Amino acid sequence: MASPSPVSAAAHILQLLSQLHQISLEQEAGISKKGKVFSSDVLGDLEDKNPKINPKDDFDRLMLDKFIALDEDKCQFTYQLINAMGATNIVEAGTSFGVSTIYLALAIGKTKAATGKSGIVIATEKETKKAAIARKYWRQCGPEVEQQIDLREGDLLETLKTDLPEVDLLLLDIWSALSLPTLKTVLPRLRPGAVVLTDNTISGAKGYADLLAYLRAPENGFENMTLPFTNGFEMSVYRPQ
């Protein structure tokens, strides 16, 4: 039996989400034999093909038209968790074409209405073209999604340096090498009890070695659990001493 979905939204939004997840999965199957893109693996493959060039530029070019969306069940879990926590301030690193962002926006819309608190989804994307397409999908969803999002365009290590509210939840869905610097940028604004979710921490563990070592070092104040979604989904609760 299919797992029930906690997501409550208008039919046209649910239909759009289902279409976008489908395209994303097809794209990833075309790039990777594993059916999933792990940035450290793809960068390694590009480097093997042409050791003379900097693989980062090729990688960025390859990813320019790719969704690499967070899996549907992980998006639904994140939505459910936001509602359970009553979270209203979320940081999403990164955004791509904005699929997971739609779930975050729907979820905080619900918690804001239930609690009367203010809040925002701070989305981040360095590629202008991807940001424009994300905005187009959010407009298609309507004001209940569009109005919940502050999309910061540019390098997130710069755009997240200032003007952050006290953050309830940080979603790390970013190239693995950037994940620890991103966490350290947002850390001063994480509230006690905030949750950090990191995608693909089982299959992408090699690329995440520095982040996972940091999260698991007791002095850094995180309580961690690897949730058994496909390829892993790390849930870390911030409990500073």
Ligand SMILES: C[S@@+](CC[C@H](N)C(=O)[O-])C[C@H]1O[C@@H](n2cnc3c(N)ncnc32)[C@H](O)[C@@H]1O
């Ligand atoms: C895995 S995708 C995000 C997918 C998105 N969360 C979703 O579910 O639809 C990662 C995105 O991060 C963006 N990115 C990479 N480096 C970045 C940086 N330094 N600053 C901002 N965005 C960046 C990439 O362009 C890419 O679109």
